[in-house]
Amino acid sequence: VQLQASGGGLVQAGGSLRLSCTASELTLDTFNVGWFRQAPGKEREGIACINVSGDNIWYEDSVKGRFTVSRDNAKNTVYLQMNSLKAEDTADYYCAADDTRNFVALIQAIKKRYFYGMDYWGKGTLVTVSS
Numbered sequence: 001v002q003l004q005a006s007g008g009g010l011v012q013a014g015g016s017l018r019l020s021c022t023a024s025e026l027t028l029d030t031f032n033v034g035w036f037r038q039a040p041g042k043e044r045e046g047i048a049c050i051n052v053s054g055d056n057i058w059y060e061d062s063v064k065g066r067f068t069v070s071r072d073n074a075k076n077t078v079y080l081q082m083n084s085l086k087a088e089d090t091a092d093y094y095c096a097a098d099d100t101r102n103f104v105a106l107i108q109a110i111k112k113r114y115f116y117g118m119d120y121w122g123k124g125t126l127v128t129v130s131s
Contacts, residue, residue, distance in 0.1 A: 002120075
């Protein structure tokens with residue numbers, strides 16, 4: 001089972017990118033899915049998470065109002081639309097899926113950086129924002 005984040009690239013500040021999280025041998029529609037990033041020399045941080053039905057979404061303050069998470073369960077894909085990108089958004093971006101905890105408990109864990117125990121992690125995709 002493997003998750004894969006894709007869609008990264010080089011973009012100018014103020015630009016947009018859409019990342020996708022897909023899964024092989026795994027149906028995402030029963031999983032809460034989170035997006036994470038790790039900038040060079042920094043710890044990984046959680047930035048957004050969407051529940052199974054897509055009607056409950058959490059955003060970290062630094063991306064709130066600029067990033068949007070959505071999911072298309074028919075396509076087995078979760079998206080991260082990133083607008084108004086800043087140089088400080090430069091990082092490797094990862095997605096992870098979890099069906100062990102309820103959404104509220106998962107968000108609390110993400111905020112405390114207790115997210116490495118999520119059920120499945122994907123390989124990252126690099127986003128570079130030039131200023």
